[in-house]
Structures are given as C-alpha cells and as structure tokens.
Amino acid sequence: MPLTADLTRTATELRIVLGQLVRRLRAENALPLHHVTVLSRLERVGPQTTSALAAAERMRPQSMAHTLGELGKEGLVDRRPDPIDRRQIIVALTDAGRELLTRERNRREGWLTQAIAEQLTADERQVLVRAVPLLRRLVDS
C-alpha cells in the first residue's frame, strides 16, 4: 500500500517535470521542437518512409505527414516515391536540412547538454543515463 502511494507520487512528479522540460526546450527555441525531432532522426537513421518515421516517434502517420509537409515546404527534406513500391514515399534530409540541423544543435540541444554538464555531478549524470532507457520502456508498454 505505501508502495503504490509512492509510485503514484513518483508518477505525478515525473509528469510535472516532463511538462516543464518540454516548455523549457521550446523556449530555447529557434526551430519548432517536432521539426528538430524529425530532422535529427533522419540524420541518425537515414532516409525513411512516412510510416516508419511516425512509428518511431509513436505518432499518427497523418501527424507525421503534416510535419513532413512543413519541412518539405521549407526545403529541409526531400520526398520521392520508392521506385519499387510507388505507394511508399522515401523521406531524406536535403543539404539545407543537414546544415540547419547542425546549426540548431549548437543552440537548443546545446542548452540541455550544457545543463547536464554543469548542473549534475558525474554520479548524477550516470543516474540520468540509466533513466533514459527506463523511460523508453514505459513509453513502449
């Protein structure tokens, strides 16, 4: 019984601090947060279909299509049909997208990286590193 009570409290505190972190990240802005998310995934994993991107972000394909539409209009991604199955659209970073991502990373992700470096001790950073895959497991549950 006290276990459950503690867990509920942890859940509440986690939810609250998540919201605050997202707002903080947005404030350290320049680019919309979901744009950076998609661009950086394309950089790490390479060209992807709309569906694959949506699944990776746990987002509806329609939402991802909308985001990709915005990125395409800005010339940051390039979309072309898969030559084999022309229903599928392969999304890839353009040079402009790659450049922007690099510049942007030095700002926004810069803030979070810097905060982790400056505000936490080495031991505390280890706690954070171990916590991230646990959060991922919660998302996937």
Next chain:
Amino acid sequence: MPLTADLTRTATELRIVLGQLVRRLRAENALPLHHVTVLSRLERVGPQTTSALAAAERMRPQSMAHTLGELGKEGLVDRRPDPIDRRQIIVALTDAGRELLTRERNRREGWLTQAIAEQLTADERQVLVRAVPLLRRLVDS
C-alpha cells in the same frame, strides 16, 4: 571530448523520449494534460494566485490565466479577489474539481503508475526516483 559527445547523445535521447512520453500521457487522456497539472497542484499546495501557479509551472502568467479561464468555465476552480490586495486573484479547487481529479487520477496517472510498477524492477524504480529531482534541477538551471 568523448564526454561531450556522450552528453549530447544523452540530451538527444532524453529529448526524444520526453516527447514520446508526453504524447503517450495525452493519449491516456480524458482530461487535457495541463488541466490535470493545475488541478493537482491546487490540491497538493492549496489555493494560489495566478502568478504563483504560473511560476510553479514555469509558464507565462497569460497562459495560466487562459487555462484558469477554461477550468473556471467548467466549474472546476473558483477565483476570487484577495480581500487585502484586490489585484490578486486567489484560485481554489471547487468540490467538482476535487472529485474530477480523484476520478481522473485513477485513469491517466493510473497508466503511468502502473507502467512504473509493472515494467520496472525495484532497482530500476529507484533509478527513476533519483532521476526526477535531477530533471527538476535541469529545468531550473
């Protein structure tokens, strides 16, 4: 040098999983997430001014006023001027708000609490418990 690279990677992974968690929380919905946030703070801390609520959530007072307007229209919070300084508005939970919060907690926060209970070992839960105040420190930095 490898330290900074690792930190950047941790920051990126953290940002990504944050977004996913927020979407998941929203999906386990019923109530808008920011409504729950404000209601549960009022329950924990008691009646508050608009400014105090905004500061606590690291949000603009205007945004908080907007949220409070919605909550007020739904009869979940009660707003009345401070008798001493009538510029200040004291916001308090109504009975309806308190009831709704209890019902809601059994759903949404229910999901997160349950996921923490079922998906994590006792040791892993401890990592999470220790990580939350670290995240808070990052927000405040």
Next chain:
DNA sequence: TATTGTTATACTCTATAACTATA
C-alpha cells in the same frame, strides 16, 4: 508608476475523418 491579471491573437503540436493512389 508598478503590479496583477485578463483578453485577443497567433503559433506549435497532434489527432480523427475523409480522401487519393498504388498494390
């Protein structure tokens, strides 16, 4: 004049429903 709060407006982010095109 300074502080507290609100309203108007717009932008970010995501979802549902309805549609098109290819398989």
Next chain:
DNA sequence: TATAGTTATAGAGTATAACAATA
C-alpha cells in the same frame, strides 16, 4: 480489397502584445 500517404478540420497547449484594474 488492403496499404501508404495526404488533406481538411479541429482541438490541446503555449506565447506575445495590448489592455484593465488595483495598489
């Protein structure tokens, strides 16, 4: 018919600017 994608629409969530009221 099933699958991949998009468009239209709406709602959640937050910010900036302009304003009103009280101190």
